[in-house]
Amino acid sequence: MASLTVLLLTGGCKREPDAAAARVPSLPEVAPDALRPLEAFSAIPDRKARSQALFLEASRVFFHPRCANCHPAGESPLQGDDGQLHDPPVVRGPEDQGVVGMECTSCHQDRNQELTRVPGAPKWHIAPIEMAWVGKSPREVCEQLKDMKRNGGKTPEQMIEHNAHDELVAWGWNPGSGRTPAPGTQAQFGAIVRAWVETGAECPSEEVRP
């Protein structure tokens, strides 16, 4: 977290630090399995810097393996906390649902199957390639989430709604079989995404990482 603080303080750019960014207070430390409370961000006076910090907090969920494994950049979903290729080998297929005889839902049911370790949620399938996050920076993911050509045609309100209530997103906090859940709760995450939109949906600068 120290690096985030430094980059926020310096504005993350080579020019002399601008005055607003220089006043950004450091955010409180947070456990890896928690999200910072919204109040922590109201301490950032500059609206743009606050919005950027909110997106970086949300990025701790977007880039979490429970989400990123299903938002890969290639043909195959990933698995585990270190993003290994899906075993057994499967591919996204023409409609992101696998291929005939090897559809995602031939193994993945609408709920987790503890005996076989197969995770599940309704309509389990891989995120379309234009929604890939693996290998991208928070700024790139931020830009694509705002781009209706790449986000499934979602308005900002629908984007909030998807993050706060979608069932595949919800699985990230109920992954079964001892998998590490995404940090915080889905309700907290939805509130952070809402606050990010309401502060202008600003994207962090390219080099900043959560």
Ligand code: HEC
């Ligand atoms: C089982 C696979 C799967 C998992 C797990 C998953 N997603 Fe997705 N995600 C998808 C699919 C498929 C879509 C596209 C369908 C849609 O837009 O409704 C999508 C779309 C999205 C979008 C919409 C737009 C965009 O530009 O990417 C967001 C936001 C999103 N997911 C967030 C998350 C978050 C946050 C998590 C983890 C807490 C997560 N997803 C976990 C499959 C998954």
Ligand code: HEC
């Ligand atoms: C032949 C059965 C089978 C098929 C088909 C299949 N999966 Fe899986 N998948 C599994 C099993 C089993 C696991 C659990 C592996 C483990 O954790 O031990 C798994 C795990 C996953 C995970 C990892 C969750 C995590 O974060 O660790 C994702 C994501 C996933 N599958 C997505 C998909 C998608 C998307 C498809 C279709 C393109 C698909 N799977 C097709 C059997 C299958």
